[in-house]
Amino acid sequence: MKTYWKKKSQEEIKSIVFKALEDNVNYDTQNILGIPASYLDSKVFNQDSSFIRDAPFISSLIQNPNHIGCHTLGKSEPFFQGTQKIEQDLIEICAVDILKGEPGKQDGYIASGGTEANIQAIWIYRNYFMKQNAAKREDICIVCSEDSHYSMDKASNLLAIDIRKVPVDKDTRKVKEEGINKVIREAQNNGKKHFIVICNMMTTMFGSVDNIEAYTNQLTELSCDFKLHVDGAYGGFYFPFTDENSLLTFNNPHITSFTLDAHKMAQAPYGTGVFLIRKGYMQNVNTSEASYVEGEDFTLIGSRSGANAIAVWMILVKNGPFGWQEKIYILQKRTEWMCKQLSQLDIEFYRHSKSNIITIRSKFVNVEVASKFGLVPDNHLKPEWFKIVIMDHVTIEKLMLLIEDLKSTVHDKS
Ligand SMILES: *Cc1c(COP(=O)(O)O)cnc(C)c1O
Numbered sequence: 001m002k003t004y005w006k007k008k009s010q011e012e013i014k015s016i017v018f019k020a021l022e023d024n025v026n027y028d029t030q031n032i033l034g035i036p037a038s039y040l041d042s043k044v045f046n047q048d049s050s051f052i053r054d055a056p057f058i059s060s061l062i063q064n065p066n067h068i069g070c071h072t073l074g075k076s077e078p079f080f081q082g083t084q085k086i087e088q089d090l091i092e093i094c095a096v097d098i099l100k101g102e103p104g105k106q107d108g109y110i111a112s113g114g115t116e117a118n119i120q121a122i123w124i125y126r127n128y129f130m131k132q133n134a135a136k137r138e139d140i141c142i143v144c145s146e147d148s149h150y151s152m153d154k155a156s157n158l159l160a161i162d163i164r165k166v167p168v169d170k171d172t173r174k175v176k177e178e179g180i181n182k183v184i185r186e187a188q189n190n191g192k193k194h195f196i197v198i199c200n201m202m203t204t205m206f207g208s209v210d211n212i213e214a215y216t217n218q219l220t221e222l223s224c225d226f227k228l229h230v231d232g233a234y235g236g237f238y239f240p241f242t243d244e245n246s247l248l249t250f251n252n253p254h255i256t257s258f259t260l261d262a263h264k265m266a267q268a269p270y271g272t273g274v275f276l277i278r279k280g281y282m283q284n285v286n287t288s289e290a291s292y293v294e295g296e297d298f299t300l301i302g303s304r305s306g307a308n309a310i311a312v313w314m315i316l317v318k319n320g321p322f323g324w325q326e327k328i329y330i331l332q333k334r335t336e337w338m339c340k341q342l343s344q345l346d347i348e349f350y351r352h353s354k355s356n357i358i359t360i361r362s363k364f365v366n367v368e369v370a371s372k373f374g375l376v377p378d379n380h381l382k383p384e385w386f387k388i389v390i391m392d393h394v395t396i397e398k399l400m401l402l403i404e405d406l407k408s409t410v411h412d413k414s
Pocket of ligand 1: 113116149151232233235
């Protein structure tokens with residue numbers, strides 16, 4: 001049973017969103033003179049067209065609420081409290097109903113994307129170690145796998161802390177305990193005392209999922225002080241629905257925070273990264289100098305569109321939890337179909353059984369086929385792999401065309 005996530009009809013959705021917009025400031029009817037914000041330029045975006053009155057998302061875009069700050073703790077800008085409430089509900093749906101957190105025990109916000117949410121996490125833990133343990137930047141180190149997203153390298157660069165990568169097996173894409181052990185011991189020998197560990201819930205290129213126990217066993221065995229963040233930018237709206245017994249939830253006491261991207265598998269507009277963290281940590285990045293913002297600012301981004309949060313909320317409640325489960329089920333079935341076809345052609349590929357990414361060895365794909373079907377390489381200069389991502393529009397009819405082309409281009413290996 002879901003606590004917050006209930007399927008809603010279009011009528012209910014409309015009435016909730018329009019009510020929320022009404023609870024926001026109204027620049028037409030009220031005298032709001034002090035904020036650098038207004039509705040979208042009405043010469044271009046007309047609020048009065050009749051179709052807009054039936055379109056809650058477009059109306060939200062045009063009224064342009066600013067969700068600056070974090071709305072799950074302390075105070076927020078009162079001008080946009082109506083739609084901020086929808087964002088709070090969305091955070092609860094993601095933290096409690098998708099990731100099994102306890103109600104009211106997590107903070108979070110809608111970030112610009114997975115990159116920001118990952119940097120936000122690493123920023124929080126860096127400051128946490130510096131405050132709690134009087135650590136210096138040199139004592140802190142990011143640990144992630146070599147299949148991790150490049151946002152970890154951005155975070156390392158921006159926050160001026162080291163990053164160390166655990167090798168993965170080239171066939172299974174798994175991190176091994178020996179590899180983790182080696183990386184951590186080397187870091188310790190170099191004076192690292194505090195570890196910011198990233199565990200992947202579906203990697204960008206392979207859809208692989210890290211074995212969190214491999215990390216936590218080694219971190220415990222080597223008596224490490226650590227904080228663990230799960231990068232579910234790709235998998236956050238997928239993997240929790242294919243692995244019922246996932247260890248990557250807030251039930252796992254080793255995990256402190258998550259990134260999920262609604263603009264990937266949830267088909268939301270860009271600008272919808274979801275950052276979630278157990279209560280008590282956001283405070284490490286409060287910018288108290290943000291004194292003109294009511295409630296100050298605990299986020300990396302600053303001003304951000306409230307319409308983004310509304311879009312994600314609408315998508316989730318329109319589908320409802322069972323609709324979502326069915327949507328993912330269909331993508332799993334198509335992925336299985338495709339894997340079967342590839343196996344019959346003796347084409348080598350990687351696929352995690354709970355994922356919708358199929359990554360094919362480059363020797364089975366010629367450049368023309370890759371470009372014709374928009375297959376993405378791991379490396380544009382020297383591709384070793386090409387991936388297929390089974391999205392909503394990637395139907396079996398379309399996959400069949402790729403199979404036909406692969407059949408005629410793959411060398412007869414017998
Ligand atoms: C896409 C992705 C990111 C980055 O997300 P953006 O929304 O593009 O910033 C981070 N991690 C993983 C695993 C991803 O797939």
